[in-house]
Amino acid sequence: MSLALPGALALLGTVLLVVLFALLRTRRRRREVATYFVWRELRDSLSTRAQRLRALLDPLLLLQIATIAAVVLAMAQPLIASRRAGFATLAIVLDASASMSTRMGSGLTRYEAAARRADEILSTCPASSVSIVLLSQTPRVLVSRESNLAAARKAVAASAPGWDGDGSASDLIRGLEAVGGPSSFEQIVLLSDHSIDDLPFPTRLETFNEGKNVGLTAFSVRQNPDGAGVSAFVELHNGTTESRDLRMEITDEKSRTSVETYLEPGDTSSYVVPFPTSRGTQFTASVAAHDAFPYDDVRYASLDRENAFRVLWLGKTNRYLAAALDSSAATTRVEAGPADLTVVYDTTLDALPSGNLLLVHSNVRDVVTLSARATSGVAAAANDDPLLAAVHPDDIYAESLPLVDVLLPYRSLLTAGGSPFILRILDPGRLILVLPSDLTATNLPITVDFPILIRNLVSSVMPQLPTAASHWTLVGSGVALGSAAAGSAILDPQGHSIALLPEQRAFFPEVPGQYSIRVGDTTKTVSVNIDPRESVSPEPEELGASTTSLPPLSAQSSERHMAIWPLVAAAFLVLLAAEFVVYRCRVLEERSLG
């Protein structure tokens, strides 16, 4: 038995006063007697200890003590264990947010511990009807007004947390409204790793927030304005109690970069990680944290790069040139149509193509004509054209150079043996770069100067790119599919196809990762992350704010107020008043006789 107001027991001290008064009242009273000799004969035989004890057990004193005790108990509001069947209606709200997957020191996840507690409540504090709600940003009803508690326990055992964020008060109300509303429950038990503020009804909060976490709390990617790679923005939180050396890695589809850092306990730091070699559109940030909640050690972001450098390749292929192009930009080969750069390799064209042009060992009728080998030698810079930035001509050697006849005005950038090695046709509005020699007849492909030269070329002709930023969404948040899902296909992070209904206009990703959505002819990447707020658990002292004054759940039984004590107290008071009236009447009668 416990007390709702234990402080009321202090009033029991008044018993001492009553006993004191009783002792004063029962102090030996002097009586004059005429028959002393009769009394004297009784003294030794009857004045025993038992009689003294009985004399102390004054019925009036016992009545007064009992009255005080009853009044005090009525004020203290005793709660007694009740063997009745727990609660008529019980709602158990299980936090099923992502953070409940945090593993605790016992080896169980928070959700597993909460589920065990729910099972314990259902087995030791049975209710006539139980409802179980899984709370997150998208609350779900697990059990609705189920009287079969075994079935409810089975459903709890089979449940699992999702990847959604924490549910708010409105989410909780929404979940409970689905099973009859908060007011329809005699008791609402919230099993969560955090408290929920501003709840308009009383709940019993039991928290499970063990487990220390290191997590990525923010991640985004922005394309560099010059088109040369991206910059990644990462925020890292160390929620453990120890300093950590951490290594973060940023990857796209093809390349990766990493950074190492040091975080003090409780620190949160932001980093800008340059990723100049990135040409991808899908990015992953990860940290090797080895913590209790590994699911926020990886975050995803995607970048729409529709402005990939379009290359129209004419003639033979050359892997050195192709590699140099790909390393310079996110290139996209186009078969026809407009291109940012047209590469003509070891072929002959009838006319000069439009747009920017790279002619390598090729002829263009009536414009560029290559003839027999003329000379050889080490390259030399003919001018300081920006295309030669960081190019060292001394490292370039041509075993043989064809003679080139250009009918349009041009300017030699490099020469070898007096012949043009790299020239630029001066055609306003576009850039035409000519490499007359066969690349295999030079050491150019194996020098570092070649990719630098190609990068300079690409940079010169690269269209101005918008500073596109990455985007991602949260688990459970809707992703619009456009006007209709017909013809759409979604692949989850594991590459499995997600079935869509014909009228479906959106889908709600349930796990974090990269999703591929193909709508019509376009394919879009959607990065899905768990809520960053799930990475930070509240400190223990921050909990309990919403804990109500509801009586605790008993392991074996529920507790309820003993409504009988006020009645008992009232009965004793009546008895005491009656005794007082009788006493006064007797006193008045004796006075009248006297």
Added chain:
Amino acid sequence: MQQLLDEDFLRRLVNLRFMARRRQGGRFSGGHAAPRSGMSIEFADYRDYVPGDDLRYVDWNVYGRLERLLVKTFVQELDVPVYFLVDTSASMRLGRPTKTIYASRLALALGYLALRNLDRVGLYPFADGLAECVPPRHGMAQFSRLLRRLSAVVPQGPTSLAKAVADFQTQTRESGIVVLISDFCAEEDVHEPIARLAHRGDDTIAIRVLDREDVAPSARGPVELRDVETDERMALVVGPATLEAYRKGFGAHETAIRREFQSRRIPFFVTTTDRPLEQFIHEDLRAGGVLQ
């Protein structure tokens, strides 16, 4: 007078007459038949005429039939002294009303009847000996003396009935009706004083006046009892068993007293102060033959 008796009460007693169980001889004519023949209107017997007898008492009718001179004798009605021995020891101040008041009222009532019966009435208050007495006299003026004396009584001192009786018999040579009023709440043996009263031929009536507390004490719990006469004290826890034992002890004491009086053929009456005096007089004393 107002405090002890009222006139209405006395008026209700006038039809009563004090009865002596034995024929007492007094010095004056009174309302009681004397053990010797004398002059009165109540015929007693015949005896042979002897010279010198008053010829007025010769029954000439008998002489006419039997030719024998017989003289009629009559019961001589003489006054009988009525002595009231009233206990004024300290124990008599207990009770509501006090036993002293009750005893005084009783003595005055009976004395009033005796005076109306032309008897002499004397008052002998006593405690451990006789106090200031009122010698027996005739007339209603004596009633006033009795009243003044009883009004002045202050109960005090221990009880010594033996010494009181001895002093009483020393002061009064003439036997008479002795009305002994006391609570008999003393440890002393009553055998000797009762024997003394019986031996002198007094017609004794014993009346025990008790307080209800004497019979059924109301004390409960721890009390300090003080003997009102000796100031002796004792601490006692009074419970139901104690009260039961007290009732037995008190009953045994009263039985012993009653047996002692009965052995001397002395009527013994018991009353309590909460009982109406008139009821006691009519129901007990009259029924017991003390009054007629």
